[in-house]
Amino acid sequence: FWWLKAMIVGVVQKIIKLGQQDPRRVFHSFKVAIALTLVSLTYYITPLYDRFESAGMWAVLTVVVVFEYTVGATLGKGLNRGIATLLAGALAVGAHHLASLCGEKGKPIILGLSTFLAAATSTFSRFFPRIKQRYDYGAMIFILTFSLVSVSGYREDKIIEIAYERLTTIITAGVACVILSIFIFPVWAGEDLHNMVAHNLEMIASFLEGFGGEYFRSPEEGDNQVISEGKKPFLKEYRSVLNSKATEQSLANFASWEPGHGCFKFRHPWKQYLQIGTLNRQCAYLVEALNCCINSEIQVPYEFREKIHQTCTNMSIESGNALKELALAIKEMRQPCLADPPVESAKAAASDLKTILETAIIANSDLLTIMPAATVASLLVEIVHCTEKIAESV
Amino acid sequence: FWWLKAMIVGVVQKIIKLGQQDPRRVFHSFKVAIALTLVSLTYYITPLYDRFESAGMWAVLTVVVVFEYTVGATLGKGLNRGIATLLAGALAVGAHHLASLCGEKGKPIILGLSTFLAAATSTFSRFFPRIKQRYDYGAMIFILTFSLVSVSGYREDKIIEIAYERLTTIITAGVACVILSIFIFPVWAGEDLHNMVAHNLEMIASFLEGFGGEYFRSPEEGDNQVISEGKKPFLKEYRSVLNSKATEQSLANFASWEPGHGCFKFRHPWKQYLQIGTLNRQCAYLVEALNCCINSEIQVPYEFREKIHQTCTNMSIESGNALKELALAIKEMRQPCLADPPVESAKAAASDLKTILETAIIANSDLLTIMPAATVASLLVEIVHCTEKIAESV
Numbered sequence: 001f002w003w004l005k006a007m008i009v010g011v012v013q014k015i016i017k018l019g020q021q022d023p024r025r026v027f028h029s030f031k032v033a034i035a036l037t038l039v040s041l042t043y044y045i046t047p048l049y050d051r052f053e054s055a056g057m058w059a060v061l062t063v064v065v066v067f068e069y070t071v072g073a074t075l076g077k078g079l080n081r082g083i084a085t086l087l088a089g090a091l092a093v094g095a096h097h098l099a100s101l102c103g104e105k106g107k108p109i110i111l112g113l114s115t116f117l118a119a120a121t122s123t124f125s126r127f128f129p130r131i132k133q134r135y136d137y138g139a140m141i142f143i144l145t146f147s148l149v150s151v152s153g154y155r156e157d158k159i160i161e162i163a164y165e166r167l168t169t170i171i172t173a174g175v176a177c178v179i180l181s182i183f184i185f186p187v188w189a190g191e192d193l194h195n196m197v198a199h200n201l202e203m204i205a206s207f208l209e210g211f212g213g214e215y216f217r218s219p220e221e222g223d224n225q226v227i228s229e230g231k232k233p234f235l236k237e238y239r240s241v242l243n244s245k246a247t248e249q250s251l252a253n254f255a256s257w258e259p260g261h262g263c264f265k266f267r268h269p270w271k272q273y274l275q276i277g278t279l280n281r282q283c284a285y286l287v288e289a290l291n292c293c294i295n296s297e298i299q300v301p302y303e304f305r306e307k308i309h310q311t312c313t314n315m316s317i318e319s320g321n322a323l324k325e326l327a328l329a330i331k332e333m334r335q336p337c338l339a340d341p342p343v344e345s346a347k348a349a350a351s352d353l354k355t356i357l358e359t360a361i362i363a364n365s366d367l368l369t370i371m372p373a374a375t376v377a378s379l380l381v382e383i384v385h386c387t388e389k390i391a392e393s394v
Numbered sequence: 395f396w397w398l399k400a401m402i403v404g405v406v407q408k409i410i411k412l413g414q415q416d417p418r419r420v421f422h423s424f425k426v427a428i429a430l431t432l433v434s435l436t437y438y439i440t441p442l443y444d445r446f447e448s449a450g451m452w453a454v455l456t457v458v459v460v461f462e463y464t465v466g467a468t469l470g471k472g473l474n475r476g477i478a479t480l481l482a483g484a485l486a487v488g489a490h491h492l493a494s495l496c497g498e499k500g501k502p503i504i505l506g507l508s509t510f511l512a513a514a515t516s517t518f519s520r521f522f523p524r525i526k527q528r529y530d531y532g533a534m535i536f537i538l539t540f541s542l543v544s545v546s547g548y549r550e551d552k553i554i555e556i557a558y559e560r561l562t563t564i565i566t567a568g569v570a571c572v573i574l575s576i577f578i579f580p581v582w583a584g585e586d587l588h589n590m591v592a593h594n595l596e597m598i599a600s601f602l603e604g605f606g607g608e609y610f611r612s613p614e615e616g617d618n619q620v621i622s623e624g625k626k627p628f629l630k631e632y633r634s635v636l637n638s639k640a641t642e643q644s645l646a647n648f649a650s651w652e653p654g655h656g657c658f659k660f661r662h663p664w665k666q667y668l669q670i671g672t673l674n675r676q677c678a679y680l681v682e683a684l685n686c687c688i689n690s691e692i693q694v695p696y697e698f699r700e701k702i703h704q705t706c707t708n709m710s711i712e713s714g715n716a717l718k719e720l721a722l723a724i725k726e727m728r729q730p731c732l733a734d735p736p737v738e739s740a741k742a743a744a745s746d747l748k749t750i751l752e753t754a755i756i757a758n759s760d761l762l763t764i765m766p767a768a769t770v771a772s773l774l775v776e777i778v779h780c781t782e783k784i785a786e787s788v
Contacts, residue, residue, distance in 0.1 A: 018521055025521045032537075033514035037506050040541050057542055064538045112431050120427035127412055127419045143426075144458045147434050148451055242679070246640040285636070288679040 027185040062173035072189035072254030078174040080138035092149035189254035201327035208320035241284040421579040456567035466583035466648030472568040474532035483557040486543035583648035595721035602714035635678040
C-alpha cells in the first residue's frame, strides 16, 4: 500500500499548502461546520420545534446555501433569500386563494398556469444583466418557493401557517449565518477588493522597476540568452492583472452588500476601485506589449540602445515609483501626495527621450524594437497620471 | 399615470430587445416553466406518490436548481447532484448506524461530530481550484444531504426507505431536466464556445482591416479631428475579447460534460479552443496598444507616414485576412489551408517595412508614434503564425 500512503501524503501536503496561503479558509470551513452542527443539533434535541416536521430541514438548507466565504456574499444571499421567499410566498398564497374560487376542477388549471407564468417570467428576468449581477439567487428562490407553496398547498389547508413557519425558520437560520460570518473571523469582500487593487498596482510597478534592467542588459551580461523568467518572478506576476476583471467585479458586488466595517464606511465608493482596476488593466495590456519586446527576436544594436538606456530606464522606474506610491496611498487611505514628484520626473524623462530621438543619427540602426518601449513608457505616464486623479478621490 | 405607462413601455422594449438578441433565451424560459409545471402537476394530481409527503418538494427543488441554460451545465449539475446525494446518503446512513450502537446518550454526540467533520472537510475541499471548477455544486449537495439525513433520521426509523425514495425522486427529476434540455431546442455550451472563439478572431480581424485606413488618413480628410468611435464599431468591438477568459473557461467546462452532438464528437478537444482563445487575447492586448497609438496626441509628420503607409496597411490587412480565414476554418471545421498566403504576404510586408525603415532618412521626424504600429503589426504576424499552428489541429 505504498502508493496509497504516497497519495495521502500528497493530499495532506496540498491541504496544508492551501491552508497556509490563506488561513481564513480554514476558519471559514470551521465556521460553516459549527453553524451546521448547531442548527442540526438544535432541531434534533429540543422538542421546541416538534410540531414542524420539516422546519429543521429548512434551517439546514438555508445554512448550507447561504453561508458564503465573504460577509458580503452571505449578506447578499441571505437578503435575497428572505425577500424572495416573502414575495413568492405572498404571491403563491394569493394564487391559491384565486384558484380556490374557481372550484375543484378549475383549481389545478389555475395553479398550473400561475406556476408556468411565474417560472417563465422569473427565468427570463435572470437574463437581464443587472438582475443577473445582484438578484440572480433571489429569482431562483422566488421560483422555488412559489412552486413549492403551490404544490404543497393542495394537501394541507393550513397554507398560511406553513408559509409563516417556513419563513421564520429561514429568517432565523439566515440571521444566524450572517451574525456568525460578521462576528467570528469575518472575511470582508471590501477589504479583499481594497487589497487586491493595491496589490495589482504593485505588481505592475515592480514589473516597471525591473523592466529597465532587463531590457537594457549590456551584451557582456549575455544579451542573446533566453531570459529565465523563472528566476525573475516580476516578469510573470503581472499577468494575473490581465484577467482580474471578473474577480474585481464580483468582489465589488459583494462589497456593496456589506455594512460599514473597519475604516470603510457604509456606501464606500466601491465603484472607484473598479475604475482604478480598469485603468490598471489598461496599463497591464501595455506592459504585456512591452514584455513582447523583451522577448522579441529582433534585437537592437548595442550603440543605439546605450543612447536611450538612461532615459527609458528612468521613465520606467519613475512610473513604477509613482504606482507604488499610489498603491501605498490606497492601502493607507490617504491622499497620494508623494506620487506627484515621480510622475513629474517620468514626464520629464519622456520629453528628454523625445529630443534624444529627434537629434539622434540613426540611419543605420534597426528601429523596430526600440521604439515601442519608449512609446509605451510615455503612454504609461499618461495612465499613471490618470490613475492619480482617481486615487485622489479615495 | 403617464410615468407608469412610460416605465412599462420601456421594460417591454427591453424585454423584446433581449429576446431578439438571442431567441434561445425565450425558449429556455418556456422550457423551465414547462418542466416545473409538469413536475408540480404530476405530484399534485396523481395519488401515485401520496405516501411520500415531501417527495413532490424534492422534485420541484431539483428542477429549479438543476435546470441551467446550457446542456453541459444541466448535465454537470445533474450528475453532481445525483452522485453527491448517493454518496452523502450512504455515509449518513453509516454514521447513523454507528451512532445507534453508542446508545441513547452517545447518539447526538456522534451525529454532531460526524456532521461537523463532513461539513468542515467538504467546505474546505471547495477551495481547491480543481474541485471548485467542476465539483463545487456536488460538494454543496454533499453537505446538504448528509446533514439532512442526520437530522431527519432521529425521528423516523425508516431512514433507508426515506433515503431511497428521495434519491429516486431526485434522479427522476434530474433525468427529466436533462432530457428536456437535450431534446427540445438544446443550447450546447460547446457550440457556443466554438462560435465565440471564431467570432473573437473575426473581431480582431475586422479591427486590423480597418486599422490601416484609420491610422493613415491623409490630412485633407481631417487629420486632427477626434475619431468618432461611435461611427466605427470595429474600433471598439474587439474590447470584449480582452475580458473573454472567464466566459470561455466556464463554457469549456460545461462543454466537457456534454455528449457528442452535431459535428462535435464526445471528448472533442475543447482545451484547444482555450489555447486559441489565449493566443487571441494576446493579440487583443497588442491591438489595444495599437489603439492607443491611434488616439495618441503625438502625431507623426505626414511625409513620413506616407512612406510607410502602404506596407503597414498591407501588413494589417493581410493579418486580418489570415485571421478571418482561420475563423472561417474553425467555423467549418476544416484545415485552414487558405490562411497561408495572407500570412506569407504579411510577413513579406513586414520585411519590406524593415528595409524601408533602414534606408529612410528620418532625421527630422518624430518617431515616437509610427514605430509601435510597425512593431505591433510584426508581432501580430508572429501570433497569427502561432494561431495557425493550433488551428491546424482542429
